[in-house]
Amino acid sequence: MLNWQAQKKVGPFQCDKAQVYSNQAVEIGGMTAEVIDSDMKCEYGGDSQSALNTWIFIAAWQRVFEDVGDYALYEWTVKVDADAVFFPNRLKSVLANHAGQAYLSNCKYGLHGPIEDRCFQRPPWTPWRPTTRGSQAWDKKSPATCVNGLQFGEYGEDMFIDQCLGKVLGVGTPALEPLLICEDHCDCPEYFACPASDSYRVVFHPFKSVGAYENCMGTALNGPIATAGGADETAAADETAAADETAAASAYGEQ
Numbered sequence: 001m002l003n004w005q006a007q008k009k010v011g012p013f014q015c016d017k018a019q020v021y022s023n024q025a026v027e028i029g030g031m032t033a034e035v036i037d038s039d040m041k042c043e044y045g046g047d048s049q050s051a052l053n054t055w056i057f058i059a060a061w062q063r064v065f066e067d068v069g070d071y072a073l074y075e076w077t078v079k080v081d082a083d084a085v086f087f088p089n090r091l092k093s094v095l096a097n098h099a100g101q102a103y104l105s106n107c108k109y110g111l112h113g114p115i116e117d118r119c120f121q122r123p124p125w126t127p128w129r130p131t132t133r134g135s136q137a138w139d140k141k142s143p144a145t146c147v148n149g150l151q152f153g154e155y156g157e158d159m160f161i162d163q164c165l166g167k168v169l170g171v172g173t174p175a176l177e178p179l180l181i182c183e184d185h186c187d188c189p190e191y192f193a194c195p196a197s198d199s200y201r202v203v204f205h206p207f208k209s210v211g212a213y214e215n216c217m218g219t220a221l222n223g224p225i226a227t228a229g230g231a232d233e234t235a236a237a238d239e240t241a242a243a244d245e246t247a248a249a250s251a252y253g254e255q
Contacts, residue, residue, distance in 0.1 A: 006031070012078075020033040022034075051156055057160075108176060111162045116161065146169070181204075
């Protein structure tokens with residue numbers, strides 16, 4: 001899936017900068033995946049019987065902060081799942097309406113993992129950054145601030161981030177931006193149709209095969225082109241600001 005996306009230069013590979021993370025230095029789309037300190041295995045459970053993958057993503061974000069550092073060159077960083085049909089130009093349009101935010105929620109039920117948008121240059125993320133993270137948790141690797149402050153054995157990584165920022169770091173409730181994702185788990189059953197009329201939707205999820213992914217993308221692109229700031233009908237378009245808006249993408253997973 002990621003090889004196809006990279007070859008076609010779609011999804012995260014259409015961003016200003018993209019990087020793949022895995023537990024092996026595999027070649028994907030002409031780039032070598034950054035290796036994280038994890039076997040990328042987890043159990044399933046919790047209220048939603050979803051992947052309890054918090055530790056995997058703690059390791060992945062540690063790699064982003066400590067060893068790669070490209071996130072510091074961009075205002076926004078977005079984590080995207082490989083099976084999420086993702087349109088970076090639409091994301092830029094949406095982000096133009098959220099200046100000053102540290103991160104965004106994509107669903108009324110809380111943050112969902114297929115796409116996560118974060119501005120790491122802003123204060124709420126300071127405890128995660130290597131120069132200011134301070135003490136380490138009991139595993140001697142992870143940032144102590146949230147790992148020690150949460151009982152997250154039943155959390156997926158999206159809930160962990162929500163709880164870390166809201167309960168431990170006191171960031172408060174993030175802005176809800178429903179245009180970030182359309183999936184059945186967030187009361188958007190038309191996700192499978194990828195309607196062209198939904199021309200500001202950033203992600204349709206999930207599509208597990210290249211054929212299904214390509215069909216969704218082709219259908220969705222038959223609609224009008226998203227314009228900067230146009231996702232907010234009450235906001236005036238500011239093309240200059242949109243041209244300067246940048247986003248970097250990280251696609252996680254194995255080949």
